[in-house]
Amino acid sequence: MKVRNWAVLFFIFDWITAIFSWFLFFYLRKTFIEKQEFELEINFYLGIVFIPLGWLFFYALQGTYYETRRMFRLRILNMTFLSSLAGSILIFFALLLDDAVRGYQDYYQSFLLLYGIHFISSVSVRLILTSFLVSTVRKKGQGFKTLIVGGNEKAIEIYQELINLPKNVNEFVGYVNINGVDHFLKDFIPNLGKVIDLEEVLKKFEIEEVIIAIESSDHDRIKDILVRIDDGKTKIKVLPDMYVILSGSVKMTNIYGALLIEITSDPMPYWQKAIKRVMDVVFSFSAIILLIPFYIFSAIAVKLSSPGPILFLQDRVGLNGLQFKIIKFRTMFMNSEAAGPQLSSSNDPRITNIGRFMRKTRLDEFPQFINVLLGDMSLVGPRPERQFYIDQIVKIEPQYLHLNRVRPGITSWGQVKYGYAENVEQMLQRMKFDLIYLKNRSLALDIKIMFYTIIIVVKAKGK
Numbered sequence: 258m259k260v261r262n263w264a265v266l267f268f269i270f271d272w273i274t275a276i277f278s279w280f281l282f283f284y285l286r287k288t289f290i291e292k293q294e295f296e297l298e299i300n301f302y303l304g305i306v307f308i309p310l311g312w313l314f315f316y317a318l319q320g321t322y323y324e325t326r327r328m329f330r331l332r333i334l335n336m337t338f339l340s341s342l343a344g345s346i347l348i349f350f351a352l353l354l355d356d357a358v359r360g361y362q363d364y365y366q367s368f369l370l371l372y373g374i375h376f377i378s379s380v381s382v383r384l385i386l387t388s389f390l391v392s393t394v395r396k397k398g399q400g401f402k403t404l405i406v407g408g409n410e411k412a413i414e415i416y417q418e419l420i421n422l423p424k425n426v427n428e429f430v431g432y433v434n435i436n437g438v439d440h441f442l443k444d445f446i447p448n449l450g451k452v453i454d455l456e457e458v459l460k461k462f463e464i465e466e467v468i469i470a471i472e473s474s475d476h477d478r479i480k481d482i483l484v485r486i487d488d489g490k491t492k493i494k495v496l497p498d499m500y501v502i503l504s505g506s507v508k509m510t511n512i513y514g515a516l517l518i519e520i521t522s523d524p525m526p527y528w529q530k531a532i533k534r535v536m537d538v539v540f541s542f543s544a545i546i547l548l549i550p551f552y553i554f555s556a557i558a559v560k561l562s563s564p565g566p567i568l569f570l571q572d573r574v575g576l577n578g579l580q581f582k583i584i585k586f587r588t589m590f591m592n593s594e595a596a597g598p599q600l601s602s603s604n605d606p607r608i609t610n611i612g613r614f615m616r617k618t619r620l621d622e623f624p625q626f627i628n629v630l631l632g633d634m635s636l637v638g639p640r641p642e643r644q645f646y647i648d649q650i651v652k653i654e655p656q657y658l659h660l661n662r663v664r665p666g667i668t669s670w671g672q673v674k675y676g677y678a679e680n681v682e683q684m685l686q687r688m689k690f691d692l693i694y695l696k697n698r699s700l701a702l703d704i705k706i707m708f709y710t711i712i713i714v715v716k717a718k719g720k
Contacts (some may be wrong), residue, residue: 263390264322265273267383271316272500274382275309278375286373290366308348312375315340320527326394326401333387334380334475341376349566379675401492406452406482407470408434408442411496415470415517416445430462435471435478455485466492472608480487484655489662493520523662525698533700539637541626548623555620562611565591568624573641581633583641584624588612589691598645602679616677619714625667637703639691642684649681652687657688659695670694670702 287293292690316322319336346678347441349368405412412432419427433455441450449458458464467486469479479495487493494517525533558568569587572580593599593607601608608616615621628634634641638661643648650657666672671694672688694702695710 263325265364267325267386268313268322270382270386271313271321272309274379275312275375278378279304279308281378282371282374285370286367290370292365304352307683311348312340312344312379315344318528318531323527328387328390329388330384330391332381337376337380337383341372341379343492345372345375365410389547394426395424397429400426400497401465403427403429403466403468404449404458404462404464405432405442405446405468405470406435406455407431408432408448409470410441412442413472414444415468415496428430428455430464431458433458441632452482455482459486459491464491466494469493469495471496479613480656484658487520487662489523491602494518497521520694523698524696525700529700533703535634535704536700537629540636541629544626545630547644548626548639551623552622555615555623558587558611558615559588559609562609563590566668572643573665574644574647575633575641576661578658578661580644581628581631581641583633584627586615586624588621589614598643600646600679601677619710622667629667633664635664635666637668637706639695640669640672640687641665646684650684653681654685654688656692660688660691668706670706673706673709673713 280301283304287296310603316336320341321328321333321336345368348371349364394401405416419425420429429446431449432442433450434448435452438642449462460465471478483493491689496517525545558569565587567587568583571585571586573583575581588609589605589607589612591602591610599607612621625634635644647657669687669691671690674690675683675687678687694706
């Protein structure tokens with residue numbers, strides 16, 4: 258069964274169990290707690306329609322319908338427990354607290370009844386589905402398409418260990434060789450090429466997992482491979498060295514699993530990603546409305562500062578390497594890049610007087626709230642660059658390409674630290690902070706970065 262079909266199946270059964278749970282709760286509450294005759298009233302019908310939608314929203318925030326094929330029983334049990342508790346509390350305070358009752362005991366009984374019915378019915382169906390899903394994934398030809406990078410004895414050890422596991426979920430497609438000499442693995446699985454063929458192999462065979470079968474102490478080689486294959490979607494695993502093992506960085510979720518480290522491309526939970534996008538849209542829409550006076554002031558100021566358009570549109574590279582038009586208030590004289598792309602400096606003569614003030618206060622960035630609404634950008638994320646400069650940066654530090662896995666932002670940790678970069682060297686310095694942000698991003702960190710950005714705007718200390 259395809260990944261999408263599993264998600265649809267979970268979605269349908271979650272909806273059915275949510276309807277059943279509300280019906281049973283409504284009936285038992287009326288007959289056993291309130292001691293009334295059960296009647297189909299308006300509140301019942303409203304609940305049947307909207308309550309299940311609320312549960313589905315909760316589940317979607319948790320990421321239940323994202324990578325459903327990687328679900329396992331303990332995870333689904335934990336997710337259902339948390340969502341049932343949070344959802345029941347919300348429904349209780351929103352819909353049940355105002356009801357007339359004989360005593361507080363009725364409140365306690367209503368809440369426990371609501372939570373108990375929903376949790377038991379939902380988790381029972383979900384565990385059955387998950388068990389069927391897990392057994393399907395373990396069947397030959399149904400596992401995760403896996404590629405091994407490396408063909409030496411170490412690669413054979415990992416391969417044999419995994420295929421001999423009683424609960425193996427890897428379907429080995431083949432391997433790519435590293436050094437061009439060792440091909441011990443060719444007797445077990447096909448050789449699909451060399452490291453230079455990685456991107457083509459991943460795409461052609463729709464690889465879902467990559468196991469890098471070289472020692473983790475070989476940092477330079479691993480870094481080069483990760484830069485090429487880490488797209489934020491493919492699961493990547495490497496061998497742990499003794500230092501990593503002793504430091505406690507190896508996390509196991511399956512007692513039958515091999516000793517491998519899974520590279521975490523994005524530490525932000527799915528529910529935080531969903532909330533982040535909602536915050537982007539709500540905040541940007543509100544900002545556009547509230548900042549209309551600033552837009553009018555800025556537009557007039559730019560128009561009076563020098564001949565030319567008010568807005569400045571420029572191609573930037575965003576999510577997944579796709580280009581978009583970034584929108585800014587123009588801060589330079591026209592034809593400032595007649596000789597080709599140039600970065601601005603502190604005393605750049607191309608910047609107008611009003612443009613210098615707007616850069617310090619970040620007023621020139623305000624139109625980018627439109628980019629956020631369009632989905633090109635986020636409030637917080639690595640600053641988008643032009644392809645001309647990305648090509649230069651990548652020659653020195655290929656890891657820069659990792660930044661294209663997330664939406665670029667109006668502000669970033671690197672922007673707070675460095676402001677506008679004046680040369681490629683400063684871009685590289687700013688990149689370090691953006692890479693750290695990428696590996697540690699969370700809603701709390703986003704809020705902190707936005708707070709410091711507001712301080713820069715208010716104090717006009719932007720660079």
